[in-house]
Amino acid sequence: xxxxxxPSTVAETHDFLKNLFMDGDLIPLPMQxxxxxxxxxxxxxxxxxQYDAIGGGSPxxxxxxxxxxxxxxxxxxxxxxxxxxxxxxxxxYARPLTDETAREMRADGVKRAVAFTQYPxxxxxxxxxxxxxxxxxxxxxxxxxxxxxxxxxxxxxxGFVEAVAQNVERALAKFPEATRQETVLLFSxxxxxxxxxxxxxxxxxxxSASVAAVMERLKHSNPYRLVWQSQxxxxxxxxxxxxxxxxxxxxxxRKQVVLIPIAFTxxxxxxxxxxxxxxxxxxxxxxIEVHRAESLNDSPVFIRALADIAAAHLKDVTTGQAGxxxxxxxxxxxxxxxxxxxxxxxxxxxxxx
Amino acid sequence: xxxxxxPSTVAETHDFLKNLFMDGDLIPLPMQxxxxxxxxxxxxxxxxxQYDAIGGGSPxxxxxxxxxxxxxxxxxxxxxxxxxxxxxxxxxYARPLTDETAREMRADGVKRAVAFTQYPxxxxxxxxxxxxxxxxxxxxxxxxxxxxxxxxxxxxxxGFVEAVAQNVERALAKFPEATRQETVLLFSxxxxxxxxxxxxxxxxxxxSASVAAVMERLKHSNPYRLVWQSQxxxxxxxxxxxxxxxxxxxxxxRKQVVLIPIAFTxxxxxxxxxxxxxxxxxxxxxxIEVHRAESLNDSPVFIRALADIAAAHLKDVTTGQAGxxxxxxxxxxxxxxxxxxxxxxxxxxxxxx
Numbered sequence: 001x002x003x004x005x006x007p008s009t010v011a012e013t014h015d016f017l018k019n020l021f022m023d024g025d026l027i028p029l030p031m032q033x034x035x036x037x038x039x040x041x042x043x044x045x046x047x048x049x050q051y052d053a054i055g056g057g058s059p060x061x062x063x064x065x066x067x068x069x070x071x072x073x074x075x076x077x078x079x080x081x082x083x084x085x086x087x088x089x090x091x092x093y094a095r096p097l098t099d100e101t102a103r104e105m106r107a108d109g110v111k112r113a114v115a116f117t118q119y120p121x122x123x124x125x126x127x128x129x130x131x132x133x134x135x136x137x138x139x140x141x142x143x144x145x146x147x148x149x150x151x152x153x154x155x156x157x158x159g160f161v162e163a164v165a166q167n168v169e170r171a172l173a174k175f176p177e178a179t180r181q182e183t184v185l186l187f188s189x190x191x192x193x194x195x196x197x198x199x200x201x202x203x204x205x206x207x208s209a210s211v212a213a214v215m216e217r218l219k220h221s222n223p224y225r226l227v228w229q230s231q232x233x234x235x236x237x238x239x240x241x242x243x244x245x246x247x248x249x250x251x252x253x254r255k256q257v258v259l260i261p262i263a264f265t266x267x268x269x270x271x272x273x274x275x276x277x278x279x280x281x282x283x284x285x286x287x288i289e290v291h292r293a294e295s296l297n298d299s300p301v302f303i304r305a306l307a308d309i310a311a312a313h314l315k316d317v318t319t320g321q322a323g324x325x326x327x328x329x330x331x332x333x334x335x336x337x338x339x340x341x342x343x344x345x346x347x348x349x350x351x352x353x
Numbered sequence: 354x355x356x357x358x359x360p361s362t363v364a365e366t367h368d369f370l371k372n373l374f375m376d377g378d379l380i381p382l383p384m385q386x387x388x389x390x391x392x393x394x395x396x397x398x399x400x401x402x403q404y405d406a407i408g409g410g411s412p413x414x415x416x417x418x419x420x421x422x423x424x425x426x427x428x429x430x431x432x433x434x435x436x437x438x439x440x441x442x443x444x445x446y447a448r449p450l451t452d453e454t455a456r457e458m459r460a461d462g463v464k465r466a467v468a469f470t471q472y473p474x475x476x477x478x479x480x481x482x483x484x485x486x487x488x489x490x491x492x493x494x495x496x497x498x499x500x501x502x503x504x505x506x507x508x509x510x511x512g513f514v515e516a517v518a519q520n521v522e523r524a525l526a527k528f529p530e531a532t533r534q535e536t537v538l539l540f541s542x543x544x545x546x547x548x549x550x551x552x553x554x555x556x557x558x559x560x561s562a563s564v565a566a567v568m569e570r571l572k573h574s575n576p577y578r579l580v581w582q583s584q585x586x587x588x589x590x591x592x593x594x595x596x597x598x599x600x601x602x603x604x605x606x607r608k609q610v611v612l613i614p615i616a617f618t619x620x621x622x623x624x625x626x627x628x629x630x631x632x633x634x635x636x637x638x639x640x641i642e643v644h645r646a647e648s649l650n651d652s653p654v655f656i657r658a659l660a661d662i663a664a665a666h667l668k669d670v671t672t673g674q675a676g677x678x679x680x681x682x683x684x685x686x687x688x689x690x691x692x693x694x695x696x697x698x699x700x701x702x703x704x705x706x
Contacts, residue, residue, distance in 0.1 A: 226555075244687065252695075
């Protein structure tokens with residue numbers, strides 16, 4: 001189960017940031033190995049405060065482990081041909097990192113594994129970076145002779161869509177019935193620098209498709225917008241920004257908003273701090289009543305969706321209906337100049353050989 | 354049937370450009386009534402050459418009339434309760450303009466009308482501008498006492514999706530069966546300035562949703578990207594650009610591409626000149642075999658979709674299942690500062706009163 005991860009304790013914040021700024025697939029920096037520790041050190045105190053404010057750390061590891069365990073149990077029933085199943089977590093920037101997970105898999109004698117991204121929508125900055133890391137470790141022989149296949153995106157899977165829609169409905173139900181239909185559904189996803197969008201990254205399209213699918217499932221009961229959060233630095237990022245959108249809605253006289261995280265599946269700092277403690281708070285100061293749709297966390301509908309996605313994948317690969325990677329994954333971004341991406345895609349297409 | 358239109362003859366090019374640069378909903382210019390004619394005059398010779406190159410004018414009026422007539426005939430069968438139906442064309446920048454159409458509707462004594470956008474996906478720059486113009490004319494009493502309702506978007510309607518998918522399949526069939534699966538599907542839509550995207554325009558999401566729906570219908574048979582064409586001027590627009598994407602695919606060694614117009618329903622200069630005579634030609638020089646998916650034009654599957662969309666709308670409005678406008682249409686962009694948009698939405702929500 002691949003994800004970016006987050007510091008489980010405040011003390012891990014610095015290492016998390018250092019790993020993040022060291023990731024040349026995410027943020028290519030000149031003299032990265034010198035610059036990354038400097039930037040990480042400078043940012044640490046502020047980010048530590050944020051983790052303090054949300055209870056002393058990110059719950060992403062706890063939720064990912066829980067999701068993985070329950071998914072694996074369901075998988076044993078749904079696809080007994082490949083049982084027993086066991087879920088491992090490999091985070092890109094926090095423990096357990098890929099090398100730690102690799103040791104665990106070696107100790108267990110794993111021979112067959114699925115690289116299952118926990119980002120519903122594909123971006124080279126997220127799933128792409130995780131797959132590149134797995135490829136580097138795998139090619140270096142750190143994970144043993146494992147036969148690999150990849151679940152690279154699932155942002156319009158009906159089970160995922162249903163799980164999100166149910167959480168939206170629960171948030172909507174907090175508004176009085178008389179005015180419920182006027183509530184604006186504000187889907188918010190982590191933004192992406194336009195430099196990444198403009199090289200052909202598929203993330204914007206896939207997040208959009210997720211939102212469209214959720215709205216279809218909700219029978220277009222409410223007006224909505226997809227907006228983008230967590231932009232940093234001076235360069236251009238995909239907009240409209242979540243904070244600006246809330247201010248704009250207040251200006252237009254809108255009084256009720258449901259905030260919906262659509263590209264994260266567990267709570268972490270972007271939901272618990274940025275959405276709840278920054279944007280929602282600010283919106284309330286502008287006179288808007290805001291309820292946030294819960295993150296998927298331990299949603300049984302979501303965990304069943306994960307199991308369904310994995311079972312369908314295992315069936316398709318086992319019966320030869322599909323190769324180790326999706327047809328879409330084989331296509332590099334037209335503007336891609338990262339050679340690792342090409343090698344990684346070829347390596348996984350050969351089952352990790 | 355609302356659309357931007359295009360000059361039916363080369364001689365109409367100047368007037369078309371003048372109308373376009375006069376549209377403050379599309380391009381707000383300082384001293385617009387002085388500046389617009391100047392810009393139009395300066396651009397006219399080059400654009401005339403493009404209309405010359407595609408046969409002496411845009412076929413959009415011919416196709417829109419044909420689509421409208423056949424749709425109206427189908428509607429008489431599908432929804433006899435509101436028969437007889439008649440299709441009128443109202444273009445934003447070319448004849449017939451809204452005032453000409455209004456005269457025709459007055460002469461016919463029309464009492465009930467549907468403003469049916471022919472842009473599948475909603476943008477304030479396209480459908481929004483057409484609705485603003487219709488509102489201004491209607492409010493000024495130029496169209497008589499008509500009861501209005503609006504079909505404002507239909508980019509994921511299964512009939513539309515089916516019609517596009519069939520044209521993609523026909524283009525794909527031109528490649529040898531052995532390598533067909535390696536063909537890249539390059540969906541191309543008219544780009545939008547980031548200033549419009551960043552105020553919360555829903556176009557990027559809706560075009561993305563159309564592409565996702567077509568790929569779902571095609572069972573993800575091929576790798577794909579959504580890219581953006583027709584950017585002009587120095588400011589930032591949504592990318593990746595279509596021309597850049599084709600160059601990038603050539604660099605990555607891709608040899609087969611289907612180009613798919615996803616936000617236009619008839620041929621016009623963006624398909625016949627820009628895609629066919631510019632981008633496809635350039636891609637061939639880079640060693641790529643390119644086939645363009647046909648525009649929907651006289652596709653019977655598409656015309657049936659238009660009739661189905663209109664019939665469902667008439668049924669919903671007549672039976673009170675839906676109001677004169679969609680729930681989504683009522684929400685202005687969070688960053689909108691165009692007062693006309695607010696007045697227009699309120700006016701149509703009251704049935705054009």
